[in-house]
Amino acid sequence: DVKVTQSSRYLVKRTGEKVFLECVQDMDHENMFWYRQDPGLGLRLIYFSYDVKMKEKGDIPEGYSVSREKKERFSLILESASTNQTSMYLCASSLRGEGYNEQFFGPGTRLTVL
Amino acid sequence: GQNIDQPTEMTATEGAIVQINCTYQTSGFNGLFWYQQHAGEAPTFLSYNVLDGLEEKGRFSSFLSRSKGYSYLLLKELQMKDSASYLCAALDSNYQLIWGAGTKLIIKP
Numbered sequence: 727d728v729k730v731t732q733s734s735r736y737l738v739k740r741t742g743e744k745v746f747l748e749c750v751q752d753m754d755h756e757n758m759f760w761y762r763q764d765p766g767l768g769l770r771l772i773y774f775s776y777d778v779k780m781k782e783k784g785d786i787p788e789g790y791s792v793s794r795e796k797k798e799r800f801s802l803i804l805e806s807a808s809t810n811q812t813s814m815y816l817c818a819s820s821l822r823g824e825g826y827n828e829q830f831f832g833p834g835t836r837l838t839v840l
Numbered sequence: 841g842q843n844i845d846q847p848t849e850m851t852a853t854e855g856a857i858v859q860i861n862c863t864y865q866t867s868g869f870n871g872l873f874w875y876q877q878h879a880g881e882a883p884t885f886l887s888y889n890v891l892d893g894l895e896e897k898g899r900f901s902s903f904l905s906r907s908k909g910y911s912y913l914l915l916k917e918l919q920m921k922d923s924a925s926y927l928c929a930a931l932d933s934n935y936q937l938i939w940g941a942g943t944k945l946i947i948k949p
Contacts, residue, residue: 730882768844768939769883769927816882828873829937831882 729753730832732817738838745804747835749817756822758800759829760784760792762813769816775800776822807839842866844940846928851946852918860913860926860943868933872904872911875927877942883927886913915945923947 733748749758757776761769761784771784773792781792789811793801800819804811814836818829843865852858864872871890875883889895889904889911901914913926925942932938 766848766941768941769929769937770939771936827935828885828888831884833882834880 730817730819730830732815732832732835734835735833736836736838738840739804739807740840741808743807743839745807745837745839747802747804747815747817747837749800749802749819749832750798751800751817751819751830751832752798753819753830754797755819755830756797757820757827758794759818759820760790760800760802761816761818762786763816763834764813772802807837809839811837812839813837842930842932842938844928844930844938846926846940846943848941849944849946851948852915854918854920854947854949856918857914857916858918858945860915860928860945862911862913862928862940864909864911864928864930864938864940866930866932866938869906870931870933870935872902873927873929873931873937874902874911874913875929877925877927879924886926918947920947920949 730751759774760772775794791803816834817832820827820829846862874886877883887902894903899916904911925944927942928940929937
């Protein structure tokens with residue numbers, strides 16, 4: 727069964743802290759994505775990766791960085807957390823290639839920055 | 841710019857039929873996805889359309905008109921477990937997904 731897991735379901739951090747969110751998939755997918763989801767807004771792409779050690783900025787990369795050292799693992803890093811980064815963070819993965827490649831999502835991490 | 845529009849919220853009755861509309865404007869188009877997301881859970885895939893017409897999958901059907909930039913998701917024989925948000929997303933020319941804000945569907949007995 728297809729699986730994407732995220733390190734935490736709920737996380738509370740303080741302003742200025744460095745935050746690591748981890749995502750692991752067991753489907754041997756090439757593509758991995760980090761989104762944030764806020765009420766009234768669609769999923770917004772933060773960063774994505776097509777391969778190990780490769781990363782591409784999405785629509786809202788400011789304040790975030792990512793790391794992909796292994797194919798199955800994609801980490802999102804908040805260098806210095808701020809209150810406006812309080813959100814639901816969703817990781818997804820998919821096969822590489824053009825056309826219909828369904829994205830599979832993890833359960834999400836609800837991050838609160840105080 | 842790229843944009844997806846869908847209603848914020850809809851209410852329907854158990855056993856009835858509901859149609860959730862989605863209009864899109866993207867740079868190029870390579871298909872339209874519908875996802876279901878229950879509160880506090882991850883989105884799960886429902887359907888993908890790239891050609892015009894209706895695709896039926898059990899109680900759920902999805903329709904696409906490329907010339908009109910329009911899609912809808914049709915849910916029949918509504919059940920209480922169908923209460924969820926329904927996300928529309930279009931695949932642009934770079935094969936990036938552009939997401940709508942989602943439609944919260946409330947089912948009443």
